[in-house]
Amino acid sequence: MTKKKHPxxxxxxxxxxxxxxxxxxxxxxxxxxxxxxxxxxxxKNLNWLWNGGSLAGITLLIMIISGITLGMHxxxxxxxxxxxxxxxxxxxxxxxxxxxxHVNGASFFFILVYLHMFRSMxxxxxxxxxxxxxxxxxxxxxxMMATAFMGYVLPWGQMSFWGAKVxxxxxxxxxxxxxxxxxxxxGGPNVDAPTLHRFFVLHYLLPFLIVAFVAIHLICLxxxxxxxxxxxxxxxxxxxxxxxxxYTVKDLYGLTIYLLVFAGFVFFAPxxxxxxxxxxxxxxxxxxxxxxxxxxxLPFYAILRSFPDKxxxxxxxxxxxxxxxxxxxxxxSKIKSAAYxxxxxxLFWVFILNCxxxxxxxxxxxxxxxxxxxRLATLYYFAHFLIILPVVGWxxxxxxxxxxxxxxxxREHNRRKK
Amino acid sequence: xxxLFIIFILxxxxxxxxxxxxxPPEQTHWSFATPLGTxxxxxxxxGFQVYKEVCSACxxxxxxxxxxxxxxxxxxxxxxxxxxxxxxxxGPNDEGEMFDRPALPGDSFPNPxxxxxxxxxxxxxxxxxxxxxxxxGREDGANYVHSLLTGYGSAPTDITLFEGKSYNPYFEGGQxxxxxxxxxxxxxxxxxxxxxxxxxxxxxxTFLSWASAPELEARRQMGxxxxxxxxVFSMLMYFVYRSVWRNVK
Numbered sequence: 001m002t003k004k005k006h007p008x009x010x011x012x013x014x015x016x017x018x019x020x021x022x023x024x025x026x027x028x029x030x031x032x033x034x035x036x037x038x039x040x041x042x043x044k045n046l047n048w049l050w051n052g053g054s055l056a057g058i059t060l061l062i063m064i065i066s067g068i069t070l071g072m073h074x075x076x077x078x079x080x081x082x083x084x085x086x087x088x089x090x091x092x093x094x095x096x097x098x099x100x101x102h103v104n105g106a107s108f109f110f111i112l113v114y115l116h117m118f119r120s121m122x123x124x125x126x127x128x129x130x131x132x133x134x135x136x137x138x139x140x141x142x143x144m145m146a147t148a149f150m151g152y153v154l155p156w157g158q159m160s161f162w163g164a165k166v167x168x169x170x171x172x173x174x175x176x177x178x179x180x181x182x183x184x185x186x187g188g189p190n191v192d193a194p195t196l197h198r199f200f201v202l203h204y205l206l207p208f209l210i211v212a213f214v215a216i217h218l219i220c221l222x223x224x225x226x227x228x229x230x231x232x233x234x235x236x237x238x239x240x241x242x243x244x245x246x247y248t249v250k251d252l253y254g255l256t257i258y259l260l261v262f263a264g265f266v267f268f269a270p271x272x273x274x275x276x277x278x279x280x281x282x283x284x285x286x287x288x289x290x291x292x293x294x295x296x297x298l299p300f301y302a303i304l305r306s307f308p309d310k311x312x313x314x315x316x317x318x319x320x321x322x323x324x325x326x327x328x329x330x331x332x333s334k335i336k337s338a339a340y341x342x343x344x345x346x347l348f349w350v351f352i353l354n355c356x357x358x359x360x361x362x363x364x365x366x367x368x369x370x371x372x373x374x375r376l377a378t379l380y381y382f383a384h385f386l387i388i389l390p391v392v393g394w395x396x397x398x399x400x401x402x403x404x405x406x407x408x409x410x411r412e413h414n415r416r417k418k
Numbered sequence: 419x420x421x422l423f424i425i426f427i428l429x430x431x432x433x434x435x436x437x438x439x440x441x442p443p444e445q446t447h448w449s450f451a452t453p454l455g456t457x458x459x460x461x462x463x464x465g466f467q468v469y470k471e472v473c474s475a476c477x478x479x480x481x482x483x484x485x486x487x488x489x490x491x492x493x494x495x496x497x498x499x500x501x502x503x504x505x506x507x508x509g510p511n512d513e514g515e516m517f518d519r520p521a522l523p524g525d526s527f528p529n530p531x532x533x534x535x536x537x538x539x540x541x542x543x544x545x546x547x548x549x550x551x552x553x554x555g556r557e558d559g560a561n562y563v564h565s566l567l568t569g570y571g572s573a574p575t576d577i578t579l580f581e582g583k584s585y586n587p588y589f590e591g592g593q594x595x596x597x598x599x600x601x602x603x604x605x606x607x608x609x610x611x612x613x614x615x616x617x618x619x620x621x622x623x624t625f626l627s628w629a630s631a632p633e634l635e636a637r638r639q640m641g642x643x644x645x646x647x648x649x650v651f652s653m654l655m656y657f658v659y660r661s662v663w664r665n666v667k
Contacts, residue, residue, distance in 0.1 A: 256652035267641020
């Protein structure tokens with residue numbers, strides 16, 4: 001045996017206490033905790049981008065707690081919904097704090113999840129054997145989008161109402177059944193009381209489905225453990241360290257920094273991500289001059305509007321998300337990390353830039369140059385997945401991949417010294 | 419980030435799609451606009467006077483209760499007196515009749531019109547908006563409302579005003595139903611401040627900014643403590659992290 005390089009925790013039972021023993025025999029909860037924290041081996045070279053997952057999980061928790069608290073004071077009735085939000089902001093003790101946490105939490109959740117996904121794309125985390133881990137992640141993204149969309153309708157401001165109208169109206173593009181489906185979704189011919197009520201109920205329900213999918217995501221993750229910046233799987237014991245205390249401490253440190261930024265927005269720029277127009281009560285008779293969804297939907301909204309007809313746009317928008325399900329098989333390269341993929345690496349950054357361009361176009365009216373740029377960017381978005389990734393995997397001559405994670409760490413160490 | 423990116427793009431993009439008829443708001447210095455800024459109490463009181471004597475003839479302030487005016491520096495007795503000036507429709511009483519009574523500190527500011535139709539009928543078809551959220555409900559709200567209140571002028575020759583409209587370049591489309599609401603010396607300030615249009619506008623914008631976000635000062639005070647706490651906590655966590663990881667090569 002090689003001598004231990006860093007302090008490992010001595011293998012001691014977590015449950016000396018007879019009650020704990022009794023419980024653990026019948027419900028192995030302490031064994032489970034020990035297995036997933038103490039004994040769970042993790043690559044030792046994870047960088048700060050690997051904090052995203054735990055931060056997103058904590059944000060989900062923050063959203064659920066703040067959301068349940070808001071739900072106790074919110075009234076999902078078109079005549080009172082807007083006023084009940086104002087009552088929360090003005091009359092409920094620290095209501096403004098709870099609501100601003102919830103509102104900004106949604107944006108931060110998407111920032112974290114998008115970063116988490118871009119990290120997976122850069123380091124090839126979706127590749128074998130982690131394809132299902134990735135697919136469950138995309139399902140979580142879809143659930144988050146549905147939850148966020150319905151949550152945005154609840155304050156019953158101008159953008160809430162018109163956003164709900166525009167998005168539900170998309171389903172009318174479905175041939176034959178379109179109008180019936182829209183009516184079924186809305187609970188009537190128009191966005192009204194039944195719509196608001198069911199959106200509230202579903203907005204309350206879906207986060208708990210997200211929790212369930214996060215659990216599945218974690219089970220998938222723990223099957224093979226985390227990928228790492230080298231993209232090389234763990235080969236020997238010196239490649240890895242136990243999750244606790246190393247990554248618990250690193251995640252907690254990351255959390256304090258994250259909370260600093262989060263608090264900065266909640267306390268000093270709480271409406272940064274909000275549209276001012278949504279502080280005006282919903283008015284079905286007055287269409288706002290400019291209807292745009294929240295920033296996290298803008299790239300998909302741009303794709304929707306790039307198609308000349310409505311059905312095409314709807315199919316395009318849903319394909320833009322669905323294509324992610326096939327990513328593990330569209331990328332033909334066996335090499336995971338972009339660091340050793342000289343052709344893919346710049347193309348990854350072009351893809352990011354393209355996503356930002358789509359986000360910018362989503363804000364703009366679909367006319368003139370904006371429409372042309374939007375169409376090109378949409379084309380490039382799909383080309384990246386359907387043409388570039390398969391072809392690059394085939395054409396590319398990868399650099400030499402380190403033989404192990406420890407070898408990678410040595411290389412990085414020497415590189416930093418220079 | 420996203421907004422910065424968008425602003426950057428807006429700067430470099432050609433101005434071909436900008437709405438030529440609407441002028442962007444003039445930028446004014448506000449005491450509450452800085453990260454730790456507070457509302458100027460005397461400006462708020464003057465602004466409340468302007469709201470009470472001018473704006474409240476048409477505009478409601480439904481989300482504010484009289485007792486909240488303590489934030490302006492009024493004491494309980496003064497608030498009771500202010501409230502008593504307003505009349506509230508209450509009831510039904512034991513005989514089943516609706517009745518009028520003087521407002522109490524727990525009441526909201528009453529609506530100057532019984533309903534939207536009545537408001538439109540007295541204002542040439544236009545509906546005077548509720549001012550409780552006017553600052554938050556407009557992009558760059560404080561500057562926008564101040565620009566709007568002080569920005570009335572005669573229409574350029576190429577614009578024909580509709581019946582009952584006034585020209586205001588800061589209003590979307592340039593034609594606004596509200597006639598110029600302020601003229602110099604319209605109110606007599608108790609503290610002797612000269613009541614110019616600019617002064618009254620600044621004061622009422624300060625008051626309405628408070629009405630939009632009454633939690634603003636408490637929020638910033640708490641935020642400062644939270645941030646300081648997190649800075650210390652993150653530094654401690656940094657040392658814990660470094661000490662746990664010191665042997666990982």
